[in-house]
Amino acid sequence: MILNQANYYSKEADMEYMSASQFKNFKRCEAAAMAELRDEYALDESTALLVGGYVDAHFEGTLDVYRAQHPEIFKKDGTLKSDFVKADEIIARAERDELFMLLMSGKKQVIVTGKIAGVPFKGKIDSLLDADACREMVRRFPETAPVVGFGDGMIVDLKCMKDMHRVWSDDEHSYVSFVDAWGYDYQGAIYQKLEGHALPFVLAVTTKETEPNLEAISLSGDDLDLALSDVEELAPRYAAIKRGEIEPERCEKCPYCIATKKLRRIIDLTELEV
Numbered sequence: 504m505i506l507n508q509a510n511y512y513s514k515e516a517d518m519e520y521m522s523a524s525q526f527k528n529f530k531r532c533e534a535a536a537m538a539e540l541r542d543e544y545a546l547d548e549s550t551a552l553l554v555g556g557y558v559d560a561h562f563e564g565t566l567d568v569y570r571a572q573h574p575e576i577f578k579k580d581g582t583l584k585s586d587f588v589k590a591d592e593i594i595a596r597a598e599r600d601e602l603f604m605l606l607m608s609g610k611k612q613v614i615v616t617g618k619i620a621g622v623p624f625k626g627k628i629d630s631l632l633d634a635d636a637c638r639e640m641v642r643r644f645p646e647t648a649p650v651v652g653f654g655d656g657m658i659v660d661l662k663c664m665k666d667m668h669r670v671w672s673d674d675e676h677s678y679v680s681f682v683d684a685w686g687y688d689y690q691g692a693i694y695q696k697l698e699g700h701a702l703p704f705v706l707a708v709t710t711k712e713t714e715p716n717l718e719a720i721s722l723s724g725d726d727l728d729l730a731l732s733d734v735e736e737l738a739p740r741y742a743a744i745k746r747g748e749i750e751p752e753r754c755e756k757c758p759y760c761i762a763t764k765k766l767r768r769i770i771d772l773t774e775l776e777v
């Protein structure tokens with residue numbers, strides 16, 4: 504299957520290829536990820552995703568198409584719902600920042616595919632900068648030189664976050680950065696591997712705070728290498744689950760598992776996990 508902008512998000516593409524978000528879904532809960540692939544459960548059709556898509560579409564230059572395809576972002580009187588008025592504010596804030604706009608000046612929505620540990624993966628790069636753009640960045644912002652490195656290019660992913668605060672992790676028993684909490688290290692590792700030139704991976708972050716915040720954050724090569732080894736270790740298992748060769752495991756904690764939970768016995772109070 505050859506991927507293009509029209510079929511990238513299709514069910515067939517999701518069955519044939521693994522993506523960063525699918526990998527993260529499986530890592531969170533195999534049963535929920537599989538139920539979503541089978542159309543038995545909608546994992547995340549939230550307003551947050553729509554706002555992210557709206558901001559993405561703006562920078563891709565396809566906001567008109569996005570607005571036409573998403574009537575749910577409008578109120579009955581034809582004006583934008585408040586979340587999308589906020590999105591316009593975020594966009595305007597980002598456009599006032601020269602470095603942010605340089606980061607977003609690359610080739611948009613570049614589809615990359617390839618195999619990782621034998622598993623076909625797909626990715627879509629928000630802004631892929633070439634060597635010229637990198638040179639221009641270092642010329643205008645000399646402090647970006649250490650991240651730009653050899654300057655062959657840069658993979659930029661646009662994020663529209665609630666905020667950039669650290670997040671409590673039950674797994675780690677500590678606070679972790681929002682980057683780790685949302686698994687953006689996995690996304691960076693997968694995109695870098697698929698793109699194939701070991702380019703730096705940079706998050707161009709905006710926030711939905713009262714005063715929208717901006718940041719440009721690079722993920723270190725070590726973090727990406729570590730994340731890639733996780734992907735290489737786990738992706739073959741997830742692919743086998745998709746092929747129906749292994750039963751997906753339930754996490755028993757996520758909304759899907761709670762929605763499909765069946766009581767089988769009466770537990771003792773001391774067994775109750777909270």
Ligand SMILES: [Zn+2]
Nearest residue numbers: 532754757760
């Ligand atoms: Zn679960």
